[in-house]
Amino acid sequence: MKIVEKSLAEIIPYDNNPRRNEDAVDAVAKSISEFGFDQPLVLDKDNVIIVGHTRYKAAEKLGLKTVPCYVVDLPPEKARAYRLADNKVAEKSGWDYEKLQAELGEIENIDMTDFGFEEIENDVIGSLMEDGFRSDKKDPTEFAVTFSFPIDAQDDMDEYIKEHGKSDLVYLMINYVREHKDD
CATH class of the missing domain: 3.90.1530.10 (Conserved hypothetical protein from pyrococcus furiosus pfu- 392566-001, ParB domain)
Incomplete structure (x- = not known):
């Protein structure tokens, strides 16, 4: 070609x-x-x-x-x-978040927020979290989570997921948890 x-x-x-x-x-x-x-x-x-x-x-x-x-x-x-x-x-693609964090950590002279790797708002994801997430699978590589959101956030969440995909929302949540697990 x-x-x-x-x-x-x-x-x-x-x-x-x-x-x-x-x-x-x-x-x-x-x-x-x-x-x-x-x-x-x-x-x-x-x-x-x-x-x-x-x-x-x-x-x-x-x-x-x-x-x-x-x-x-x-x-x-x-x-x-x-x-x-x-x-x-x-x-259908996802991120290996540990590798992603390592790669982003090695990039010093290029502003990756220009390409959608945003800092997350601490209070947004924190307000969504619930306790006790565990997988029922024997050797899990992932686990499922169900969240309940306030109804007034439905249009915003739908729009965000349509524009950015579910994996971007998952990335934001995982980063938030990792950054605040010792808080």
């Missing part, structure tokens, strides 16, 4: 893209500025975006004239499926 440079004017965002990515554009633009535009957009033969809407918006924000692209010839159904799968499968 050959990477080609395409002008932003040639590229057409997919009209029915269901991914809400506006909140990610600034972070992606900072990532492109810091690390370069090393992940090409994937376009169909008519230059409609299959993968890379957020990178496209970030390129616009940065005033880039051209971006690297792969052009693929997929049947419409496969293009739709690829467009959705590319976003959805990332939600």
Whole structure:
């Protein structure tokens, strides 16, 4: 597969893209500025975006004239499926929080909050915690937790999870607990 440079004017965002990515554009633009535009957009033969809407918006924000692209010839159904799968499968990934903390601890000269690694609000997660979480499995690698939230937080929680995914919320909670376990 050959990477080609395409002008932003040639590229057409997919009209029915269901991914809400506006909140990610600034972070992606900072990532492109810091690390370069090393992940090409994937376009169909008519230059409609299959993968890379957020990178496209970030390129616009940065005033880039051209971006690297792969052009693929997929049947419409496969293009739709690829467009959705590319976003959805990332939600299935999680973090090894110990390794993540170690990696972040080694980064001294790059502000990782620019890319979504935020400091957490101590009182937000602390107010959600309950006592006594244990797994019933013999050799567990994870455990399930159920929280009860005030009803007035429902819209905020739904929006946060839709925009950031469940794994980001879990990351915030684990970091809070680890930072405050001796309090």
